[in-house]
Amino acid sequence: MLYVRGHKTDFDRWRDMGNEGWGYDDVLPLFKRSQKVHVRVHDEGYHGRDGFVSVSEPSYATRASHAWVQAAQEAGYPYLDYNGERQIGVSFLQSTTLKGRRDHAERAYLRPYRLRPNLVIRKNSLVTKILINPETKAAYGVEYESLGKKFSITCKKEVILCSGVFNSPKLLMLSGVGPKETLKKFDIPIIQNLPVGKIMYDHLFFPNLGITVNRPINLPRAAFLHPQTYVDYIKYGSGPLGLCLTEVMHFLKVNVTNSSNPHQDAADIELMVSGATPVSDFGFWSRRYLNIPQDLYDRVWQPLEAVPVFLVVPVLFHPKSKGHLTLLSKDPKESLLFFSNYFTDAENHDIKVFIASIREVQRIIKSPSLKKFDAKIVDIPIPGCEKYGFDTDEYWECSLRTVISSIYHQSSTCKMGPPSDPEAVVNSKLQVYGIKNLRIADVSIVPVTISGHLMATGYMIGEKASDILKEHWGI
Numbered sequence: 001m002l003y004v005r006g007h008k009t010d011f012d013r014w015r016d017m018g019n020e021g022w023g024y025d026d027v028l029p030l031f032k033r034s035q036k037v038h039v040r041v042h043d044e045g046y047h048g049r050d051g052f053v054s055v056s057e058p059s060y061a062t063r064a065s066h067a068w069v070q071a072a073q074e075a076g077y078p079y080l081d082y083n084g085e086r087q088i089g090v091s092f093l094q095s096t097t098l099k100g101r102r103d104h105a106e107r108a109y110l111r112p113y114r115l116r117p118n119l120v121i122r123k124n125s126l127v128t129k130i131l132i133n134p135e136t137k138a139a140y141g142v143e144y145e146s147l148g149k150k151f152s153i154t155c156k157k158e159v160i161l162c163s164g165v166f167n168s169p170k171l172l173m174l175s176g177v178g179p180k181e182t183l184k185k186f187d188i189p190i191i192q193n194l195p196v197g198k199i200m201y202d203h204l205f206f207p208n209l210g211i212t213v214n215r216p217i218n219l220p221r222a223a224f225l226h227p228q229t230y231v232d233y234i235k236y237g238s239g240p241l242g243l244c245l246t247e248v249m250h251f252l253k254v255n256v257t258n259s260s261n262p263h264q265d266a267a268d269i270e271l272m273v274s275g276a277t278p279v280s281d282f283g284f285w286s287r288r289y290l291n292i293p294q295d296l297y298d299r300v301w302q303p304l305e306a307v308p309v310f311l312v313v314p315v316l317f318h319p320k321s322k323g324h325l326t327l328l329s330k331d332p333k334e335s336l337l338f339f340s341n342y343f344t345d346a347e348n349h350d351i352k353v354f355i356a357s358i359r360e361v362q363r364i365i366k367s368p369s370l371k372k373f374d375a376k377i378v379d380i381p382i383p384g385c386e387k388y389g390f391d392t393d394e395y396w397e398c399s400l401r402t403v404i405s406s407i408y409h410q411s412s413t414c415k416m417g418p419p420s421d422p423e424a425v426v427n428s429k430l431q432v433y434g435i436k437n438l439r440i441a442d443v444s445i446v447p448v449t450i451s452g453h454l455m456a457t458g459y460m461i462g463e464k465a466s467d468i469l470k471e472h473w474g475i
Helices: 008-016 024-033 063-074 105-113 164-174 180-185 221-225 227-236 294-304 349-364 393-403 454-473
Strands: 035-038 053-056 089-092 125-133 138-146 149-154 159-161 210-212 248-252 269-274 309-316 324-327 336-339 438-440
Touching: 008 024, 024 035, 024 454, 053 105, 063 089, 063 248, 063 269, 063 309, 063 349, 125 149, 125 159, 125 164, 138 159, 159 164, 164 324, 164 336, 180 324, 210 294, 269 349, 309 349, 349 393, 438 454
Parallel strands: 035 053, 159 438
Antiparallel strands: 089 248, 125 138, 138 149, 210 309, 248 269, 269 309, 324 336
């Protein structure tokens, strides 16, 4: 639900890598086309008003989030529209919601047009293979399973693969398009040798930065026990149930040597601030969402169940570490094998950026609007890191390596790039190299990390693909 496009220089970087038509001036109209803005503070010229997906501010915000916004401004950060002209600063969240309820692609793009005669929706179906003629190397359809039966569908023009950052590369490899060593390993006939899955970027986040305060300005757990909470949400879309977990977005450019993000006006860290924490639901759901093990919750968070506490989550936008994925078996129902490779960069750059962001959090909570609440970072040590002494750089590195998690922004497994790029799987027209009549239109084609989230970029890629297809086929 978090709508964060990224910085203009992200997309200019795509263009400069050889992806013609993907610069910021090219993609901004596509972002606007997909959007229907309902945000109070927004820069004119950067948002759409008649698009498909509603983008709004939270229908509910805790006092903790208001205090953070004020403290950030006292610390020198402007309040701004982070999807507008500038990014470094603070703002209440922009999310794909309307009146406290999620607005999503199915409701916005699919449901209104489901009765079109040229659209057939097959539910309970799993595509298992792309049909490709091994002699002509032309895609001509797909195979799929539904309710225990196998089917095949052929096409007259093209196959458009939109299976996401994991399943698009999996389907390519199962269909004979991928690294030859992988295909040979699983005895899959090689149709085209391509570096599918050789790169996988991700946005990491640190879920264990709790901030204690001296009075209850966080999310009140008692609200979930009150019937009026549910009445307000059902009737008006208001109240705590309308909370997107994240309430405030705060974008930083930290001072770390040899940053992987050379643009001084683009963020390399995002702080997601929320009055909700793992103890808001006594660790029932949020602990699992944040990937906090039970023993860690019992040691660090459970003692805080009776203490006012809110959460600040640093997110690393431009890691130098990168992973990859590959097949685990030939079974299309089987998962892939993932190698995330977090914090493996030789310069330890990713750790240093995270630690710098924690130091900035410590500076911000000393601002008057949070100092009056006696805001302090939770100092219960992470198990196994006690020997380093709390709040030393060594302690934070140990903590990060112990508790780090994914925000599920994996990308680039079918990277877009020019023919000269040895890592590229598709070209700037989204066509798979060496295969006719096959394109990919999802975030697997993202060529490099962005200073944002991937949902908004996914919508943009869909809009771009539609324009490419209309131009190609003269529609």
